[in-house]
Amino acid sequence: xxxxxxxxxxxxxxxxxxxxxxxxxxxxxxxxxxxxxxxxxxxxxxxxxxxxxxxxxxxxxxxxxxxxxxxxxxxxxxxxxxxxxxxxxxxxxxxxxxxxxxxxxxxxxxxxxxxxxxxxxxxxxxxxxxxxxxxxxxxxxxxxxxxxxxxxxxxxxxxxxxxxxxxxxxxxxxxxxxxxxxxxxxxxxxxxxxxxxxxxxxxxxxxxxxxxxxxxxxxxxxxxxxxxxxxxxxxxxxxxxxxxxxxxxxxxxxxxxxxxxxxxxxxxxxxxxxxxxxxxxxxxxxxxxxxxxxxxxxxxxxxxxxxxxxxxxxxxxxxxxxxxxxxxxxxxxxxxxxxxxxxxxxxxxxx
Amino acid sequence: xxxxxxxxxxxxxxxxxxxxxxxxxxxxxxxxxxxxxxxxxxxxxxxxxxxxxxxxxxxxxxxxxxxxxxxxxxxxxxxxxxxxxxxxxxxxxxxxxxxxxxxxxxxxxxxxxxxxxxxxxxxxxxxxxxxxxxxxxxxxxxxxxxxxxxxxxxxxxxxxxxxxxxxxxxxxxxxxxxxxxxxxxxxxxxxxxxxxxxxxxxxxxxxxxxxxxxxxxxxxxxxxxxxxxxxxxxxxxxxxxxxxxxxxx
Numbered sequence: 001x002x003x004x005x006x007x008x009x010x011x012x013x014x015x016x017x018x019x020x021x022x023x024x025x026x027x028x029x030x031x032x033x034x035x036x037x038x039x040x041x042x043x044x045x046x047x048x049x050x051x052x053x054x055x056x057x058x059x060x061x062x063x064x065x066x067x068x069x070x071x072x073x074x075x076x077x078x079x080x081x082x083x084x085x086x087x088x089x090x091x092x093x094x095x096x097x098x099x100x101x102x103x104x105x106x107x108x109x110x111x112x113x114x115x116x117x118x119x120x121x122x123x124x125x126x127x128x129x130x131x132x133x134x135x136x137x138x139x140x141x142x143x144x145x146x147x148x149x150x151x152x153x154x155x156x157x158x159x160x161x162x163x164x165x166x167x168x169x170x171x172x173x174x175x176x177x178x179x180x181x182x183x184x185x186x187x188x189x190x191x192x193x194x195x196x197x198x199x200x201x202x203x204x205x206x207x208x209x210x211x212x213x214x215x216x217x218x219x220x221x222x223x224x225x226x227x228x229x230x231x232x233x234x235x236x237x238x239x240x241x242x243x244x245x246x247x248x249x250x251x252x253x254x255x256x257x258x259x260x261x262x263x264x265x266x267x268x269x270x271x272x273x274x275x276x277x278x279x280x281x282x283x284x285x286x287x288x289x290x291x292x293x294x295x296x297x298x299x300x301x302x303x304x305x306x307x308x309x310x311x312x313x314x315x316x317x318x319x320x321x322x323x324x325x326x327x328x329x330x331x332x333x334x335x336x337x338x339x340x341x342x343x344x345x346x347x348x349x350x351x
Numbered sequence: 352x353x354x355x356x357x358x359x360x361x362x363x364x365x366x367x368x369x370x371x372x373x374x375x376x377x378x379x380x381x382x383x384x385x386x387x388x389x390x391x392x393x394x395x396x397x398x399x400x401x402x403x404x405x406x407x408x409x410x411x412x413x414x415x416x417x418x419x420x421x422x423x424x425x426x427x428x429x430x431x432x433x434x435x436x437x438x439x440x441x442x443x444x445x446x447x448x449x450x451x452x453x454x455x456x457x458x459x460x461x462x463x464x465x466x467x468x469x470x471x472x473x474x475x476x477x478x479x480x481x482x483x484x485x486x487x488x489x490x491x492x493x494x495x496x497x498x499x500x501x502x503x504x505x506x507x508x509x510x511x512x513x514x515x516x517x518x519x520x521x522x523x524x525x526x527x528x529x530x531x532x533x534x535x536x537x538x539x540x541x542x543x544x545x546x547x548x549x550x551x552x553x554x555x556x557x558x559x560x561x562x563x564x565x566x567x568x569x570x571x572x573x574x575x576x577x578x579x580x581x582x583x584x585x586x587x588x589x590x591x592x593x594x595x596x597x598x599x600x
Contacts, residue, residue: 119562197428
């Protein structure tokens with residue numbers, strides 16, 4: 001009755017465990033949705049919300065007054081200005097909401113009402129001032145030659161997509177691995193596996209491997225989408241992009257493993273996941289540059305795994321950086337892959 | 352090599368103020384089926400999990416197949432089959448895929464086809480685990496325990512929650528394993544299960560063994576007159592020893 005072949009027709013445990021994980025994943029349609037469609041939906045939403053900066057018109061409100069008509073005619077001549085009438089009791093609200101960037105009160109001289117702390121308002125002030133003074137007869141000492149260029153890859157959306165891909169790698173790796181381990185612990189499957197001769201290291205490695213096999217489409221789909229829909233340039237080699245992505249999965253997979261290593265409830269693991277991910281959503285420069293934060297916290301921000309992944313991904317995709325150019329980021333990610341995995345393996349609760 | 356498949360002396364395990372196992376000693380011989388019988392909370396599961404090397408006792412010695420957990424865990428796991436109470440497999444894997452995962456951990460053992468026929472699940476080979484009935488899930492669980500051709504099988508309440516037909520099917524699987532020379536240590540709170548399957552039974556209460564013998568001798572030792580309408584059962588033995596019912600739900 002005993003065996004034919006070393007494992008009775010089964011593959012190496014690492015292969016069987018990885019296959020089991022993959023099968024479970026593809027048989028779960030929601031998981032597929034989050035991995036593939038979420039980044040696309042996110043990219044489209046972002047592209048709509050943040051169109052290229054250059055196309056933004058200057059919105060000028062005109063207060064009622066004796067010479068309001070003349071003022072309107074002068075400003076309307078400039079095509080970058082959008083004009084609306086603003087009654088006095090509406091001025092503050094419209095400025096606050098960004099409906100108008102500046103309010104001009106007719107008079108001699110006119111009055112500009114704007115918030116100098118807002119970039120759009122400062123720009124609006126310069127544009128309005130320039131147009132009105134020129135109409136008032138100011139003579140220019142000289143006219144600079146303008147050399148307008150359009151640099152592909154410099155738009156907000158180009159900057160955003162690599163960040164979104166990095167964010168997807170973080171969320172998918174941490175959620176699937178952290179969540180899965182807690183679920184298997186709840187179902188006492190981890191305990192059952194620990195009662196078998198399975199090597200624990202192989203089990204944990206298989207979870208990471210299964211993530212890697214799904215990584216290709218997860219990264220390729222949003223990038224190809226962005227190339228086709230927004231004409232985003234991909235300057236780095238596919239190999240380098242893949243290496244960055246793989247290192248990212250190993251880093252976040254091992255963090256996910258650590259986060260889920262001892263937790264017994266879904267609620268607790270969700271809380272811990274959010275606690276570890278939300279600060280990185282904000283700090284790591286996915287949606288806006290992390291240089292907005294004070295100099296003192298910059299070293300801390302650079303040490304975060306998401307910052308390293310976002311920066312490395314942007315450097316490779318947008319600037320065509322080689323591995324040599326992203327050595328510090330890759331080193332940070334490698335550290336995040338090794339340290340939490342080793343701790344996780346040690347403190348992991350199998351029951 | 353000792354004749355005992357399992358040997359433990361003076362096992363103690365406490366959780367805070369609760370003493371789960373209180374100086375328990377027992378010996379399971381090779382080739383026998385040994386039952387730990389007792390109500391919920393008697394310490395059966397804690398005892399069997401210590402013997403399975405899943406829990407460390409606070410004190411006491413354990414020897415399984417002549418080996419010790421601390422020294423020989425890797426070798427020992429290859430030779431044991433373990434079925435846990437309430438452990439669930441992955442819902443969306445098929446029966447065959449689940450067995451293949453477990454089979455891959457063992458150096459020796461049965462083929463998937465042999466296992467499927469042993470537990471009578473051939474027709475469910477390609478069904479997802481989530482679609483199986485309670486009895487089928489339990490037989491899959493036993494198949495996963497038998498996957499490495501174990502010398503010793505640990506079963507924790509194998510037939511709890513099963514309908515009578517599923518229980519009888521499960522007993523058939525276990526009797527075939529015994530016929531092949533295997534040793535079984537099981538816990539149960541069903542006296543009929545112990546009477547059908549076990550050569551010897553230890554009655555456990557409050558972390559201690561309060562009686563140990565063959566089911567027949569235990570019932571005979573009851574001293575109850577055999578002329579009454581029904582013959583004594585292990586339930587009667589338990590009641591006369593503790594004054595409580597075995598199944599206290």
